[in-house]
Amino acid sequence: MKIHSSCFIAENATIIGDVTIEENCSVWYNAVIRGDRNAILIGRGSNIQDNVVVHVTKENPTIIGENVSVGHAAVIHGGKIGSNCLIGMSATVLDGAEIGDGSLIGACALVTKNMKIPENSLVLGVPGKVVRKDEKLINMIIRNAEVYRKLAEKYKAKRYIRYTVLSQDKD
Secondary structure (H helix, E strand, O other): OEEOOOOEEOOOOEEEEEEEEOOOOEEOOOOEEEEEEEEEEEOOOOEEOOOOEEEOOOOOOEEEOOOOEEOOOOEEEOOEEOOOOEEOOOOEEOOOOEEOOOOEEOOOOEEOOOOEEOOOEEEEOOOOEEEEEOOOHHHHHHHHHHHHHHHHHHHHOOOOOOOOHHHOOOO
16 A cells, blocks of 8 residues: 555545555545555646545456546446546546546446446436537546545544544543
8 A cells, every 4th residue: 555645634534555645635434445465556736525435346446537536425346537637526437447538427427337338428317328529628637536535624623623523631
């Protein structure tokens, strides 16, 4: 396991096995990253949001490019995500799928096994379909990744306090 010192890793995130997380990434609350059967690489500046599951298969590592936002409760399972992508909340990317750079996978979309998504694509639905190619998506995707980098800095500086039943004062 290799996690760059500049990363923010939430205290209840779970990271197991052959996992490399490059600089300026963030892994948020209740995320699970399991590199137990193959390798996982998370590229520079990417964010893995709350309740995301990143896993692998024996045949397929998971590779997440640079400046990727993986939205809340998404599942990435043995797929390859290009750089400057946004994977929407509760979306699923299955074994052997490849997402081209600059693409946006909509909330709840299903990218099926071995599906190839071209660069700058907007994918919606179950099963996912490319509804259009739009190079203008890239600006919004990059802004989203930057928002999460700035937010991670605030969390690393402990500007937010995590409240739990165990942390409250007992009389």
